[in-house]
Amino acid sequence: MALVLTDEVSLPLRVIRDLKSEGLNEEEAVVITQCGSLGGKLSFGDAFFGTVFVLLSKIDNLTDQWVSEISRVLKPGAQVLLQTLLVPDNQAKPSSQIERKLLISGFVDVQSTDGSQSVLVKGKKASWSTGSSFPLKKTAKVLPKIQLSDESDLIDEDSLLSEEDLKKPELPLVGDCEVGSTRKACKNCTCGRAEAEQKVEKLQLTAEQISNPQSACGNCGLGDAFRCGGCPYKGLPPFKLGEKVSFGGDFLAADI
């Protein structure tokens, strides 16, 4: 199914004949004249037409909204052809204007033929598998436009930081690494302190220590909060001296 769209009041029949010579193979066509009165909307579903042909008397009638509508109703990979008559005193090249509009809306394989009396611009709607052939021609450095609603328009949060903020922060002044038992190793420690802090000294428990635990310091049975760094019982629940140590445990995964 093809769509023939014009802003003119009527369409010469020979145009339809000419289209066949352009390779238009569709059996049927929908013809819409005076499309300016449609308010930029077509009442057809997405990906409905195999070809769209647009005959423009005025280039300005080709708004961005129309270009998106045309894209919407085109099947992926299908072609749009736009023809417009050359107006003698028109400064800007009409074909490049039309080309730009097509490219910005995501059409690919855009090319134009400039005749003496009219120009014809062709473009294809992007088809998923032809992504790799996106032409990097003259207007290649344009990225698809993204519409933002009022709600999604956010300020750039990095602009909230000052010059000062962006500089490397100063580490707090410390007199001596040894000040206070809770002094941490530096982030890029080279003296080995970081390693020492990481290592948890854990001596293996012997069978004897498990069945008859004793404690010279008296703290081993009290629980991790009271045990020294090197205590062999570290990690175990509290126990009574002389009584077999239970491994408490991770019976979290047990039956409910």
Added chain:
Amino acid sequence: MEGKKKRLLVLYASQTGNAMDVAERVGREAERGGCPSVEVQSMDHFDPNTLPSESTVIFVVSTTGQGDPPDTMKVFWRFLLKRNLGSSWLEGLHYAVFGLGDSGYQKYNFAAKKLDKRLQDLGAKPIIEKGLGDDQHPSGYEGALDPWLMSLWKTLNHVNSTILPEMSEILHPSMNKLEHPKFKIMYHASSEVVQHDTHISDLKDMKNMIERARSMSPSLHGHDHGEPHYLLKMVTNKQLSKGDDGRDVRQFVLEPLASVVEYQVGDVLEVLPGQNPAFVDAFIKRCKLDPDSYITIEPWSGERDAMDSYVNGSSDHPIQLRTFVSRAMDVASASPRRYFFEVMSYYASAEHEKEKLQFFASPEGRDDLYQYNQKEHRTVLEVLEDFPSVELPFEWLVQLVPPLKKRLFSISSSPLAHPNQVHLTVSVVSTMTPLKRRRYGLCSSWLASLDPNKNEEVLVPSWIHRGTLPPPPPMLPLILIGPGTGCAPFRAYIEERAMQNLVESTAPILFFFGCRNRDSDFLYQDFWLAHSSDDGILSEEKGGGFYVAFSREQERKVYVQHKIREQSARVWGLLNAGAAIYLAGSSTKMPADVTEALEEVVAKESGVSREAAARWLKTLEKAGRFNIETWS
């Protein structure tokens, strides 16, 4: 200040609980100073639309290692960044910011710094300059907090002496006085209690009982969404991961017993985990409580305005103590906060225990407490067992024991493919502490323990919520990136689109998955392969694709971002056709690495600069076409 709320609001954004600790301390000191109305709230429970109606707000925010705000701040912060708010939106708001950060990182306290500036730009007035807590300081963040707080109270008092009428209590606190708990427990004779409150005869009763138990918990602050939407039964519990590297990823299939479960792809399932009854009993015994007694929880004194967020009417429906503990108090998983140790010290009869607890609660003992408590994932029960002479009254336990939290999971099924079922893809969390104790995630291990054939009566109290990822329309091309359990929501999207494809035309999907190797953790292998062959929606013939990065199958590591670069033409083709990008998985470096790869793809395929590509992707994010959902 017409129409402004006359209260001191403390809003915090905490990642590991430190900012919450600080916020609660700020609240406590304000109350000690006689402030008539104090409210402490987490930022994700606060509606930013109502910020202009506040008169005085103290913000306490952490900054994570990558310079980001905590997850609980994301929505609030995004709102504040809206361009259309205007420079007088917060006129009349007096505020102060305290940040928790680490000067060892380049992006030191970025969240607090940005917040402070933005608030001013929006018209709010700072009471004092922002305070910046630094982990690198010998006393940690207290080094900055103590003087900053003092300055805050003095300035506030100077500006308006009605805010802190008992200022002297802050300046010269009576050292050994513990304030009273915020709540009191009323015990009710069982004869008083109405029949339906004691007897659970059906699902409706059970849902109601769960709601009543949790609405009575002050720590849940009435933010609990009421009754469970569903009580689900586990019908399938299947291990998806093989191999012995200790990872355990499961597929859970859940079905409602007597209703129909309604949801859409992208939704999340919120689950209330069950606690091991042995632990609940041990806790009750240790605290010398009567499990069968009936209780209600009331504010300590009737007049306090701070109870406005508390759900009332609880005195009409006493709940059994054991039910309350089991459904609302986390006794064997979450670690208590520093204030718990402080209060414990007042109730320790053994001298060595009292000293240790006071030390843990002091600034000097902060590191040791961190090693003992947080790093070891100490549970409330373990702490109480390590300090046997402490007899904490139930009032304090109710206030201080961490509330039993519900957990969120992305739903990995489409209702079109599995009507009346909810599928989850869950990794059973397991960590090894420095002292070589193995800790399991409470909810994931509880779900993993449910045997469909044996535990028929065990039900999963659940809620359905809209997720952060909106469901994509059928004609929207998709680029999905979900390594590991990040694939969970995408299995749902792909199932849905495959069903839609039977009746209408759909746009293609590019899916990038990552795992270690195909023999151990290639989750849902057959499913992805089925859809990527025979003209399926993931097939290249249809314009889509399925690409897997196996990180450990070769010498060098291969991740999803490498696959994205390999397929740069395809990715650009779809992006150029209006595709939306969805990224999901565990946080840390993956999102940043993938974003970098996407920037490279955009720059390379379109010919623009890296900077322009990065800006374009940021705009895509703002427009909702680049969505990131990560979890830790």
